[in-house]
Amino acid sequence: MSDALATLKAGAAELGLDLSPVQLDQLMAYLGLIQKWNKVYNLTAVRDPQEMLTHHLLDSLTAIAPLVRHTQGQAAKVLDVGSGGGLPGIVLAICRPELDVSCVDTVGKKAAFIQQVAATLKLPNLRGIHARVETLTGPFDVICCRAFASLPDFVNWSRSALAGQGVWMAMKGKHPQAEIDGLPADVDVFHVEPLTVPGLEVERCMVWMKPLTTA
Numbered sequence: 001m002s003d004a005l006a007t008l009k010a011g012a013a014e015l016g017l018d019l020s021p022v023q024l025d026q027l028m029a030y031l032g033l034i035q036k037w038n039k040v041y042n043l044t045a046v047r048d049p050q051e052m053l054t055h056h057l058l059d060s061l062t063a064i065a066p067l068v069r070h071t072q073g074q075a076a077k078v079l080d081v082g083s084g085g086g087l088p089g090i091v092l093a094i095c096r097p098e099l100d101v102s103c104v105d106t107v108g109k110k111a112a113f114i115q116q117v118a119a120t121l122k123l124p125n126l127r128g129i130h131a132r133v134e135t136l137t138g139p140f141d142v143i144c145c146r147a148f149a150s151l152p153d154f155v156n157w158s159r160s161a162l163a164g165q166g167v168w169m170a171m172k173g174k175h176p177q178a179e180i181d182g183l184p185a186d187v188d189v190f191h192v193e194p195l196t197v198p199g200l201e202v203e204r205c206m207v208w209m210k211p212l213t214t215a
């Protein structure tokens with residue numbers, strides 16, 4: 001077994017994820033595709049393969065357990081905003097086949113890369129959309145992002161794509177109090193949970209939000 005696969009397996013186990021051999025292979029293949037196409041598509045500033053594994057794959061895997069707790073393993077439509085090279089959207093689509101994952105990015109090459117990954121890894125539940133998120137209407141049950149914009153911009157720009165009972169799930173670094181303070185008054189932050197990335201000493205959290213409904 002390669003070192004990278006061993007690190008991935010150990011990290012997934014640490015996160016309590018029960019991934020099949022096929023899913024582990026798909027994650028490794030995805031890593032290979034990012035490395036192969038990074039120069040052409042300009043997908044990420046991270047170049048080192050080991051760093052890609054920890055800072056991108058394992059970091060994105062931390063979203064799975066919180067998301068599944070929310071969806072309770074049921075089918076859901078997920079939108080990953082500003083997905084870039086597909087983080088975390090592609091990782092979600094590989095690990096949770098019941099999720100229907102759309103990854104939107106303003107850069108055509110990035111959306112094309114995601115389409116290419118969906119075809120190569122045979123992921124019918126994944127698609128890349130070349131658009132500004134502001135133009136999407138959805139509806140999506142969960143709208144997520146990682147390393148995207150401020151929380152206020154994220155919710156304002158994606159609001160028209162959110163389903164009636166939908167939620168936002170933002171992957172952040174340090175607890176973003178200033179951004180939370182800047183949210184529109186009718187957005188409820190109902191949970192902020194710390195995330196631990198296996199093998200990384202970094203501060204990460206997940207911010208859960210939903211529109212306040214008026215009775």
Ligand SMILES: C[S@@+](CC[C@H](N)C(=O)[O-])C[C@H]1O[C@@H](n2cnc3c(N)ncnc32)[C@H](O)[C@@H]1O
Nearest residue numbers: 082083084087104105106107132133146147148
């Ligand atoms: C810093 S990258 C993050 C990529 C990825 N989520 C990750 O964690 O590596 C932010 C991405 O957001 C995209 N973006 C910026 N504004 C956008 C918008 N209004 N709608 C959709 N995508 C947008 C950019 O093209 C870029 O690929």
